[in-house]
Amino acid sequence: MPSCKDITEHGSDYLDRHMPWWKRPGYWMHLLVCVHCRRYIEQLRLTIETIGRSPDAAPPVVKTEEVQQIVQQLKQSAKKPANKPRDI
Amino acid sequence: MANPPLPSDDELIPRLLASDENAYTQVVAAYHGLMVHLARAIVGDAIADEVAQEAWVAVLRALPKFERRSSLKTWILRIVSNTAKSRLRHESRTVNLGDALEETPIVDPSRFKANAHWANPPAMWHADTPDALLASTELRRCIHEALDALPPLQRAAVTLRDMQGLNMEDICKVLEVSESNGRVLLHRARSRIQQAIEELEEK
Numbered sequence: 546m547p548s549c550k551d552i553t554e555h556g557s558d559y560l561d562r563h564m565p566w567w568k569r570p571g572y573w574m575h576l577l578v579c580v581h582c583r584r585y586i587e588q589l590r591l592t593i594e595t596i597g598r599s600p601d602a603a604p605p606v607v608k609t610e611e612v613q614q615i616v617q618q619l620k621q622s623a624k625k626p627a628n629k630p631r632d633i
Numbered sequence: 634m635a636n637p638p639l640p641s642d643d644e645l646i647p648r649l650l651a652s653d654e655n656a657y658t659q660v661v662a663a664y665h666g667l668m669v670h671l672a673r674a675i676v677g678d679a680i681a682d683e684v685a686q687e688a689w690v691a692v693l694r695a696l697p698k699f700e701r702r703s704s705l706k707t708w709i710l711r712i713v714s715n716t717a718k719s720r721l722r723h724e725s726r727t728v729n730l731g732d733a734l735e736e737t738p739i740v741d742p743s744r745f746k747a748n749a750h751w752a753n754p755p756a757m758w759h760a761d762t763p764d765a766l767l768a769s770t771e772l773r774r775c776i777h778e779a780l781d782a783l784p785p786l787q788r789a790a791v792t793l794r795d796m797q798g799l800n801m802e803d804i805c806k807v808l809e810v811s812e813s814n815g816r817v818l819l820h821r822a823r824s825r826i827q828q829a830i831e832e833l834e835e836k
Contacts, residue, residue, distance in 0.1 A: 551749070589824070591761065592830060593823055595776065599776050605669050612661045615689055
């Protein structure tokens with residue numbers, strides 16, 4: 546079974562369901578018996594949800610005039626002969 | 634600004650290649666905010682707009698060579714990420730982009746006993762929902778400052794995953810990191826913010 550330290554190292558993998566299948570039973574068993582790690586994981590889950598709802602989470606609002614300004618720049622740029630594009 | 638639904642990539646890309654002004658308007662309206670958001674995460678507020686505008690020109694120039702191995706959105710965000718990283722390297726040669734491979738533990742080792750079990754376990758928090766946490770001005774400021782203090786790639790990972798909702802595969806394409814490094818970046822970012830909340834809750 547993983548230690549408490551192991552639980553903290555892989556908390557996001559557990560919550561995001563990215564944990565390899567063979568690690569899950571031990572992780573889950575540890576959480577079943579360790580109240581401290583259950584609290585740690587619950588607080589990590591709460592942190593993730595809070596980040597997603599914080600004022601920083603909203604992308605900046607783009608005004609119509611700004612969109613038009615960028616579109617005009619792109620039109621100008623499209624008219625210019627292109628430099629050799631980087632291979633993407 | 635409420636944007637109409639964006640047409641599919643299959644419909645949009647030929648129109649962008651043909652310099653269709655409506656297509657330009659649709660993609661700029663749909664993606665510019667996300668691009669500035671990502672650029673802010675990597676280079677900070679001051680030059681994020683400039684980086685996003687620079688990225689648009691790069692998008693247009695590179696579009697004929699776009700191989701469609703990802704969605705248009707992921708590919709555009711990858712160009713923003715590369716533009717922002719280049720800018721950051723140009724501004725400061727010594728910048729630490731992400732410390733994905735740093736060996737420091739997620740939680741302070743002094744909080745564990747020799748057998749790696751808790752000596753100083755997490756205490757209960759006063760709030761148990763995001764709304765209750767975010768009701769505190771001090772906590773909102775604390776989260777903002779913790780985000781600001783993250784290395785750029787950690788901040789980018791948490792922005793793309795927990796704020797913009799991208800999946801891990803796309804995040805790794807955008808940031809050009811392996812999947813394991815992407816997960817490490819994300820977990821370190823979240824843990825640092827969790828730690829900042831914990832410190833405030835324990836006051």
